[in-house]
Amino acid sequence: MKSSNSSNPTLKPSEQKTPQQPKSKKTRWYWWLLTLLLLIGGGVTWRLLSAGNSASNADAPAAQNVPVKLQQVTVTAVRDSSEFVGVLEAQQRVTLRPEMNGRIVSISVQSGDNVSIGTSIVQLRPDRNQAQLNSAFARINSFKAARSQAEAQLRAAEAEVASAAAEVKLQEEDYKRNSFLVKEGAQAQQTLDRVIRDRDAALATFNANNKRVQAARSALDAANADLSQAQADADVEQENLEDTRVVAPAAGIIGDLPFKIGDYVETSDMLTTITQNQTLELRLAIPIERAAQLQVELPVELRTADNAEPLVVGKISFVSPRVDANSQAVLAKARFPNPQEVLRDEQFVRARVIWNERQRVLIPTSAISRLGNQAFVFVAQTSKLETGELQQIAEQRPVKLGNIEGNYYQVFEGLQPGETLITSGILNLSDGTPIMAESENTASENTAAK
Structure with a gap:
């Protein structure tokens, strides 16, 4: 007996596969659906990528323009100068001390007063000096009286001498006449004897x-000598009395007054100072290397420690003919006018000696890049694109730098006045990089935002 599952040999092959046909049709539908989905997904992906590329291509020129700051190259006066520090000295400064010991009875000024020559400052007790001066004046008056008396006696003696001389002359003539008569015998000898x-x-x-005249003259000379001595003594007493009054020997400003009324002072005590700040001097120790450039009339700028701008400009007024052996420096003095008295005696200052002044190109330190020992800058240039549009680009250029002045370098070679220098964003630049001034970039962003 044969199994029921065995194939019927009488059937054709096509008839044998007929039960599997529904399953194959379903599989084909799956494949068609998968293909359709893949096509749709690819199309969507392509559209998205195309849109992204289009947007990127549209934004690419703007992204490539590096924003920078620009500055026009100009010529500036550059000074060769040296800075020194020192203490100002008043050209006229007086220390007042008493000429004699004494007690202060009055003070006529206050600290800070502006006084003129001869102004009374301090008065010492004058009692004893005044008494001595009065005594000297009394002696003068006494000797004047004695001199007047001696002069009168001299005049009287001289008058008597004149009278006696006339009498002698008369007697001589009488003697000659009587002597002739006696000789001729016309007159007796007794008469001649009386005449003799x-x-x-x-x-x-x-x-x-x-x-008597000589004695009177001697007395007058003595009286004159006594009077002269009395007058000299009076002058001394007058000076002593004046020494009790301390006066200003020069015009200026009164300094500190450490003493008070009633204090006893001696000739070694400093009563005060008088300082004239109208003109000030500064001593400068100039290095020997600068000696060849040092000369009178060189300008000198004066600054305080906290002031960047010069307060006043003075000039070199003195140059020492010798060099200090220890410091190997040349002493120079600079004189500064100070009419407004903004500066003070013994004030600490900074002084800048201007050796010379030249026109130089200055650029900020932020505009400089370096490669090894070579310094470079970027200069804005205009380039023409293939589309015909103009585009600013950065041109890298080597430069030769000089000394630094604050935040600026001197440029000796590589830049010309009038060129446009790039001062920011240089780390993002290379030769030929498209650039956009920051002001232009900001305007574009504002337009896009609107």
Whole structure:
């Protein structure tokens, strides 16, 4: 007996597969559906990628323009200068001390007062000096009286001498006449003897009066000497009295007054100072390397420690002819006008000596890049695109730098006035990089936002 599951040999092969046909049809539908989904997904993906590429291509030019800051290259006056520090000195500064010991009875000024020459500052007790001066004046008056008396006595003696001389002359003439008569026998000898006696008496009187004149002159000379001595003593006492009054020997501003009324001061004590700040001087130790450039009339700018701008400009007024052996520096003095008295005596200051001044190109330190020992800058240039549009690009250029002045470098070679320098964003640049000024970039963003 044969199994029922055996194939019927009388059936055709096509007839034998007929039961499997529904399953194959279902499989084909699966494949068609999968293919359709793949096609739809690919199309969507392609559209998305195309849209993304289009957007990227549209934004690409804007993203490639590096925003930078621009600055036009100009020429600036650059100074070769050196800075020094020092303490100002008033050209006229006086220390007041008393000429004598004494007690202060009055003070006529206050600290900070502006005084002129001869202004009374301090008065010491003048009692004893005044008494001594009065005594000297009394002696002067006494000696003046003695001199007047001596002059009167001299005049009287001289008058008597003149009278005696006239008498002697008369007696001489009488003697000559009587002597001739006696010789001729016309007159007796007794008469001539009387004439001789009278003549001798007149001569004796004349000689005595001459001695009185000499004595009167000696007395007058002594009186004059005494009077001169008395006047000299009075002058000394007058000076001593004036020494009790301390006056200003120069115009200026009164300094500190450490003493008070009633204090006893000595000649070694400093009463105060008088300072004139109208003109100030500064001592400068100039290095020997600068000695060849050092000369009178060089400008000097003066600054305080907290002030960047010069307060006043002065000039070199003195250059020492010798070099200090220890420091190997040349002493120079700079003089500064100070009419507004913004500066003070003994004030600490910074001074800048201007050796020379030249026109130089200055650029900020932020605009400089370096490759090894070579410095470079980027200059904005205009380039024409294939589309015909103009585009600013960065041109890298080597430069030769000089000294640094604050935040700026001097440029000796590589830049010309009028060119446009890139001062920011240089780390993002290379030669030929498209750039956009920051102001232009900001305007584009504002337009897009609107």
